[in-house]
Amino acid sequence: MRVELAEVFGFCPGVRRAVEMVERYLAENGRLSTLGAIVHNAQVVEELAQKGARVVESLAEVRDGAVAITAHGAGPEVFQEIQRRGLFLVDTTCPIVRRAQEAAREFAEEGFFVLIYGEEAHPEVRGLLSWTRGHGKATLNPSEVQEIEGERLALISQTTKGRAEFWSFVANVVARLGSRLREVRALDTTCPETGRRYQAVQNLAEKVEALVVVGSRNSANTRKLAEVARHTGLPTFHIERAEELRPEWFHGISRVGVTAGASTPDHLVAEVVARLEKLGGDS
DSSP: OEEEEOSSOSOOHHHHHHHHHHHHHHHHHSOEEEESOSSSOHHHHHHHHHTTEEEESSGGGOOSSEEEEOTTOOOHHHHHHHHHHTOEEEEOOOHHHHHHHHHHHHHHHTTOEEEEESOTTSHHHHHHHHHTTTOEEEESOGGGOOOOSSSEEEEEEOTTSOHHHHHHHHHHHHHHHGGGOSEEEEOOOOOHHHHHHHHHHHHHHTTOSEEEEESOTTOHHHHHHHHHHHTTTSOEEEESSGGGOOGGGGTTOSEEEEEEOTTOOHHHHHHHHHHHHHHHHHO
16 A cells, blocks of 8 residues: 655644743743643643643742743733733743734724634634634624624634635635624634645545544644545545554545645654555555
């Protein structure tokens, strides 16, 4: 069985930057608290924990030292509380997420109600909502947008969502609200790196008979990548570790493609490829 890798896969620049910032601080100082998982990948979190990074759910758990804001970002109240507590800040917020936060803040300050195309429970989206100072809402379903505060609407997106889906959402919301709107602005805050991975898996599907997507199941961008892979019509297997691979999945398959979410480290992908090659050799 031949294994093909997607042209683009694994760590995006924002995730790589976040991990490197934490590793650099740990190497110099020995310990650090992270406000939530630094990225949505259990293996990366485990590896950082072994180096001294402790995941906390609230700043109340951090008595002294340093705390890291994750790549998903946080709301302004979190930064203010870190300063109030006298903690050293390691801000690993992805630059693309930072751009979305600035857009949310600026739109709200200009008097727009900010509608975010995203998962309300996702940490990035919770942070974006905080920057609207109470003048925003998040949803993935246009039908949930029955009315808004005021007559001016601004739309942005969770960065890991697809560009086409965002603009479809914009069109549906505007059509639904219609004449109730006096002014509408929409800013595409989707991450180009995410889109590149979606396109790469579609290209890969043309050369293989099955697809394996590597990455944590709690990673929004990996789940979406797996969804894009399934839409190609090929058998698709979303796994977190090489040990999850089953020989029976690949009976009669001579070419399998491998891709990975933006929070998946290279060594996990390498382990999956090695396992697939072994399965192919044993068949």
